[in-house]
Amino acid sequence: MEKFLHRAIDLAIENVENGGTPYGAVLVKDGIIIGEGVNTLHQAYDVSGHAEMIAIREGQQKLQTNDLSGCIIYASGHPCPMCLGAIGITQIKHVYFANTVEEGAEVGLTISGQIYDYLKGQKDRLDLKIEHIPIPVDDVDPMKLYAKKSR
Numbered sequence: 001m002e003k004f005l006h007r008a009i010d011l012a013i014e015n016v017e018n019g020g021t022p023y024g025a026v027l028v029k030d031g032i033i034i035g036e037g038v039n040t041l042h043q044a045y046d047v048s049g050h051a052e053m054i055a056i057r058e059g060q061q062k063l064q065t066n067d068l069s070g071c072i073i074y075a076s077g078h079p080c081p082m083c084l085g086a087i088g089i090t091q092i093k094h095v096y097f098a099n100t101v102e103e104g105a106e107v108g109l110t111i112s113g114q115i116y117d118y119l120k121g122q123k124d125r126l127d128l129k130i131e132h133i134p135i136p137v138d139d140v141d142p143m144k145l146y147a148k149k150s151r
Contacts, residue, residue, distance in 0.1 A: 004028050004074040005096055011038050011051070012076035018042075021109065022099070025051035025075040027059040027068070027092075034071070035059035051075060052083035056090055068092050077104055080112040081119065 004026050011024025015038035027035035037054025040046065052075055059068055069091035073079070077099040079087060087095060105113045135141050 005098060008074045008076045009098055011036060023051040023077050025055040025073055027055040027071055027073055029071045034062045050083050052079050053086055056086050066090060081115045
């Protein structure tokens, strides 16, 4: 277990040395690394370029599945809400991490903390408006279309 967390930390250190943020992640199944990643936000304009997301993508491609149950994520920092969403959707059941959200905030990495505060009800709002607009009656409902096709 410790060697995988060390690998995630080494990836994070290498990423900092290359101008990135201090995040690295390793996806492991049955004691074998099947995916690795670092935050690539400094290289590409892609907000989903987080270490955990990249490690998950690699693992999904390697195993040719969206179901990563039985896998473990080791991350240099606490996964953000987006990464936790992907971890949950892929059925990963265990995450080990080194640095906390608070430690990230101490060095200026605050976006995840703001989102966590909102989700915990400690922040009134994000600068975001989310509003439901029902599908117009004359339009095809993609959910109903999916239901018909998946039977």
